[in-house]
Amino acid sequence: MCTSIISNRKKTIVGWNLDILDMEHRVTVTDAGVYIEINDAVEGWLPLFGANNRGDFVGMPTCWPFDERSNPDGEGRNIIMLDIDLLLKKKTLDEIRAIAETEKVFSVPGLTFMSSLSDKEGNVLQIVPGQGTRYFDKPKYLVLTNFSPFKMGEEQHPWMGMDRYMKAESMLENAPDDFDVDDCFRVLEAVSQDVCPTMVSMVFDVTENVVYWCENRDWRQIQNKAMGNCQ
Numbered sequence: 001m002c003t004s005i006i007s008n009r010k011k012t013i014v015g016w017n018l019d020i021l022d023m024e025h026r027v028t029v030t031d032a033g034v035y036i037e038i039n040d041a042v043e044g045w046l047p048l049f050g051a052n053n054r055g056d057f058v059g060m061p062t063c064w065p066f067d068e069r070s071n072p073d074g075e076g077r078n079i080i081m082l083d084i085d086l087l088l089k090k091k092t093l094d095e096i097r098a099i100a101e102t103e104k105v106f107s108v109p110g111l112t113f114m115s116s117l118s119d120k121e122g123n124v125l126q127i128v129p130g131q132g133t134r135y136f137d138k139p140k141y142l143v144l145t146n147f148s149p150f151k152m153g154e155e156q157h158p159w160m161g162m163d164r165y166m167k168a169e170s171m172l173e174n175a176p177d178d179f180d181v182d183d184c185f186r187v188l189e190a191v192s193q194d195v196c197p198t199m200v201s202m203v204f205d206v207t208e209n210v211v212y213w214c215e216n217r218d219w220r221q222i223q224n225k226a227m228g229n230c231q
Contacts, residue, residue, distance in 0.1 A: 001196040003164050004059035004116040004144040005187060009177045012122040012138075012206035014057040015184040016049060019193045027200060027213060034211040034225050035087060036200050047087055048080065051204040051211045053227035055120020058087045063112040064146050064157040069130025070112040076104035079113050079129050086117055093119040100125070100133045116144045120206055141172040145191075164191040181205050181212055185219060192217050 001019030006012070018025070024039035033052035037045045051057045060083055063070075072078075077099055085091040091099075096117060099105075107113045107129040115127040122138040131150045136142060145161030145168075147153075153162065171187045172179075184203045192198040202213040212224045 001146060001159060001161065001193055002059065002061040003161065003168060003188070003191045004061060005142065005168055005172060005184070006057075006116075006118055006122065006124055006139070007141045007172055007175060007179045007184065008122040008138050009140070009175070009179045011178075011180060011208075012118075012120075013179060013181065013184045014051070014059075014118055014204040014206060015188050016057070016059045016200075016202045016204075017188050017192055017198045018049060018200040018202075019196045019198050021196050025199060027215070029225050031227070032089070033087065033227070034202070034213065036202065046080070047084060050087060050202065051227075052087055052089055053209065054089055055206050055209065056086050056089070056093060057118045057204050057206070058083045059116040059144070060113050061116070061144055061146050061161075062159075063114045063128060063148050064160045065155055066110065067112045067128075067130050067148070070107040070128075071109055071130075072106045073104075076106045079105050079107050079115055079127060082127070083115055083117065093117055093123060093125055097125050097133070097135055100127050105129045114144065114148070116142070118206075122206065141169075141175070143168045143172065159196070164193075167191055181210075185212070185214075185222070189217070189219055 003017040005015040035047035035050040124136040126134040147160035
């Protein structure tokens with residue numbers, strides 16, 4: 001599941017809902033960033049989502065229905081590793097963009113992950129393995145849920161998230177110029193899930209370089225980490 005949003009108005013604000021079932025996760029807080037980690041049976045704890053102190057953010061929703069073109073097939077780059085490279089500041093957004101636009105990017109067998117990546121300027125790169133990339137130079141706002149932005153409403157799947165997409169888009173379209181952290185949490189709350197539950201909701205105030213998050217839809221227990229000047 002999952003929902004990724006970004007708003008570029010007076011501030012650059014990024015929001016992320018992690019909606020998962022039967023997966024062990026944790027929020028790890030460091031001076032370098034705030035990461036949502038997933039416990040992989042083979043690799044152990046992997047930092048897959050979150051923000052770093054350079055101003056980058058990584059969201060990675062699942063794309064439904066699965067697209068066979070995203071399966072590993074010979075040479076190429078793993079979308080998960082590209083996302084981790086951005087999150088851990090091993091590569092910049094521009095470097096990830098150059099790779100994704102010139103080389104094949106694949107997901108994991110039988111599952112199509114997508115990327116919604118942004119930097120401190122509010123620029124956004126979306127990657128859908130097997131389908132392509134979309135780059136936006138500081139868009140007013142963007143939403144990504146669980147269907148391919150290259151196909152929009154062409155396909156149907158019970159988990160594709162069109163309802164969440166439409167709700168978030170409407171709220172962002174009508175948002176004030178002073179859209180801030182509290183406003184972003186209201187959007188995330190409006191699109192939060194019960195069946196495939198929202199486990200972590202995270203908001204990144206890129207302008208102030210502060211990360212806010214809550215777990216298990218407990219909107220009254222919001223934690224934060226100030227990361228100082230973007231590095």
